Amino acid sequence: GAKDWWNGVKGMGIVMDSVWISWSAIHLIPSCHCVRMITEPTSFSAESYFATQPPPATLEHDVQRVREWTQKQVAAGRRVVLVTSGGTTVPLELNVVRFLDNFSAGTRGATSAEYFLKAGYAVIFMHRQFSLQPFSRHYSHSTNPFLDFLEIETDGGSSNPSPRISVTPEKRADLLEVLKMYKAVHAAETMLTLTFVTVNDYLWLLRAVSQELSTLGRKSLYYLAAAVSDFFLPRQKMSGKGSLHIEMDQVPKILKPMVDEWTPDGYIVSFKLETDTELLIPKAQAALERYGHQVVIGNDLHQRKFQVVFVSRNNGSNTRDGPQFIENWLRIDPALTHPGLEQIKEIEEDIIAELVKKHTAWIQAQTQANKS
Ligand code: 9Z3
Secondary structure, eight states, X not given: OHHHHHHXXXXXXXXXXXXXXXXXXXXXXXXXXXXXXXXXXXXXOHHHHXXXXXXXXXXXXXXXXXXXXXXXXXXXXXXXXXXXXXXXXXXXXXXXXXXXEEOOOSHHHHHHHHHHHHTTOEEEEEEETTXXXXXXXXXXXXXXXXXXXXXXEOTTOTTOSSOEEEEOHHHHHHHHHHHHHHHHHHHHTXXXXXXXXXXXXXXXXXXXXXXXXXXXXXXXXXXXXXXOOSEEOOGGGOOSSSSOOOOOEEOOOTHHHIIIIXXXXXXXXXXXXXXXXXXXXXXXXXXXXXXXXXXXXXEETTTTTTXXXXXXXXXXXXXXTXXXXXXXXXXXXXXXXXXXXXXXXXXXXXXXXXXXXXXXXXXXXXXXXXXX
């Protein structure tokens, strides 16, 4: 674990040990690229992590909400997916003014959640506070501000005390489609939203939610698209005042206990982000080998909107002689993804269609295996 990691990086030199920081947030690409330390990081097991780091204040309340909501989904016979989305922060001090952040707008997670809902799954959408959310993402303040397509009807002149507000005609059809689905999801209560900010919030929530969803067994799917920091600053090492001395530790590899203990029957899909496409497949295979979950979806930072690769173990009939892993590239025409287009294509539509197929086949295979 930490030893291998350390052997890998110790030749790389000094990047971060003791730092004076005068800016408010450093943005990091998720996964192991950017922060290296000159001191060997303490290796936290998941167990020691949860024994030493404090839970978020809202955890109990969130767990209660998840429990009640899950019971309704079980009663309705629905499959449930946990979608995690957005970046996690690492606060650098107890009274947080400065923090590290992982890059992610939450587009992948918010878009995917919509397609899961369309496919009939109930969704727990666990996201970074203020990152994009299903449905409202279409009217994000920066790309498509909704105030721009509302009109004030001035019947009776501008002095009319109660003018009506209407939607610009050319925007109506799209809005109606989004609104219909949004309202239907609300009415059916098929989406539950949870928020996190720090990597600590994220880890506590992930553990609690997957333990709750374990009651669904194979009907639970985990779609881990949030950009999770590799490093954190243990509460015990945070300085309350004075100089900012950063000595971070490695975030525990939570996928391992998730697969082995928290939700052993769940179908778990994780994302791997790289800036070098060549590394996607070996890194994805290493993750599958290490954690034993079902699928890693590899995506390259600059190509993630139009190509991803699914990597999974080869459980087919040719397992003996054939390759140990199979990889399956999913591509769409990049020209169709430009935000300004009338009809854009979202790769998440195809990702979710593929995952629903895989999840269904896996449930059938597991059920079959249990019978024989
Ligand atoms: C991803 O790779 C996501 O697809 C993106 C989505 C962050 C690229 P946007 O929100 O971006 O659409 O702008 N997530 C990275 C997942 C991650 O951090 N994985 C870790 C790992 O593989 C923990 S499971 O070690």
